[in-house]
Amino acid sequence: MKYKPEDYAKALLAVLREKKIPEHKAVERFIALVRKNGDQRLFPKIIETVETLQTKEAGGTVVHLEFAREASTVLHHKLNTVFGEKDRVKTSYNQRLIAGARVVIDGEQEWDYSLERKLRKLFKNV
């Protein structure tokens, strides 16, 4: 049977919540299970989903900040103060944005302040 990364993530979190076995044992067995199912390639997605679910359970928001190029430390600090302690903030760099930034909320919604979006919108009608 094929399991989705969400299924693995939810199962792992449920085991960790119940605390019937020590945490390190639970993780060891989980890794062995995923390898046994031949789903090793899903590990990055599973980890991301676990972090997302934990953040949401705690009442926070997963925020992904994409910049066109490396942002200054001042900007980083400013952005971190905008979000709460429970929020999980990730930063990455995407040259396709050309300039500006994109803010993704919970992987479902975005504010796109990039130059790439503006140019695409501008030339759409041309």
Add this chain to the structure above:
Amino acid sequence: MSFDIIEKLKKEIEGFKDNVQLEHFGIVAEAGDGIARITGLRGALSQELLIIETEKKEVTALAFNLEEHFIGVVILGDSGAVKVGDRVHQTNKVLSIRVGDELIGRVINPLGEPLDGKGVLFTDTSRGKDYTLERSAPSVLMRESVNTPLHTGIKAIDSMIPIGRGQRELIIGDRQTGKTAIALDTILNQKQDRERSQVICIYVAIGQKNSKIAKIIHLLSDAGALAYSIVVSAPASSSAALQYLAPFTGAAIGEYFMDHGKDALVIYDDLSKHADTYRQLSLILKRPPGREAYPGDIFYLHARLLERAAKLNKENGGGSLTALPLIETKLGDVSAYIPTNVISITDGQIYLESDLFYKGIRPAVNVGLSVSRVGSAAQTKAMKQVAGKLRLELAQFRELQAFVQFASDLDDATKKQIQRGELLTESLKQVDGEPMSIEKQVALLYAVTNGFFDDLVLEEVPQFITKLFDFLEKLYQESILTVLATTGVLDDKTKQTLDLAIQECKKLNT
């Protein structure tokens, strides 16, 4: 020209307004075979247009499957450009095309884009209207009974299987039996049916060969039929998505004219290929397969399409949309899945048989199995008068035909009946691409059913028919043909004149 481009760019830059809003987005998780599966976009609507931002351009897609964790979309543009990880945005619009009088004479694809190289459509955006491809059929209260004939110009059909404006009449038969020929003759005949309002014809080519579509366009163009026709082309080389959408495009265009009080005719050539395309899309999108691997809603696919054909009442403009769907059978099996589905939806069928075709009876219409559920309500009085006995005489002839093979001595009455049947069959033969006006059909059938051809040798019949029409056109145009065309009635005076004319013609030519 570069100055124009620069000016246009300047205008766009000066008028550019950027409102950044919080937007939902999705990510392409799988892509291939003309479809994609998208994660996110939980608020997407069924049949909503989505925009996939690929590296090179934006590609439009149609939300087809709304599943728990994915949206299955059908890609309407260049599916090769879409790759995993591309972002997808909603448009909050369902798929629609711009329709209007400007479409007449044009060849377009199912998305409304011109294919004939005659220029951009709807440069003036105030002209035309947006019509959604999926639309509810007119309700019962908006309709009235079919009461105006749609003449095909084919004797066998106009006399015994009459079609009315607003009817759905299926044309069904094996490959190469003349289904498309009947449909095209119907389009060509609309040029000479001047006593009624002009019918706007829409020919929808689904999964046809490009060469065949090109031939059809040339035929319509040479005959001057493009002046009132539109061709929607989704050839076999186009994507499954476009082949799936083509009939809906044709229906939307027809509905525009119907809503404006005009009569429209839409020909779906053919719905068998449409069903196959829908099956392909559904299987790729992992919808559960049913009988013959078709999805469970294959009946609904054609039912909702064909229900859009209607005759509207005067309060709603009095327009009509007639549908002529074509279905290809395999080895004459009309009891197969798709043919039976469409037969049960339509208001009758014209059944073409390969056996008749190879015997030389063309159009190869099996009059016994063909039916029009609208019937004589869609016939002129004159045609009703002459065609009343036709079906019965042909049915009697068919029974006797089988009998004749085993009996050698026949009485005179039986011989006469066989001879009359043979003459009728010969008279109903017609070359494709030459539709006959209704007044000539009435004159001919009157002559045959009243015994004027009884003394002719079978081989002489086609020649005599040509001479008879020539004679009537030269000497009796006003007194017979024009009267029949304008009044639609074969009164006693016209009958007497016609009797004289036929006898005169026979004297001159025998």
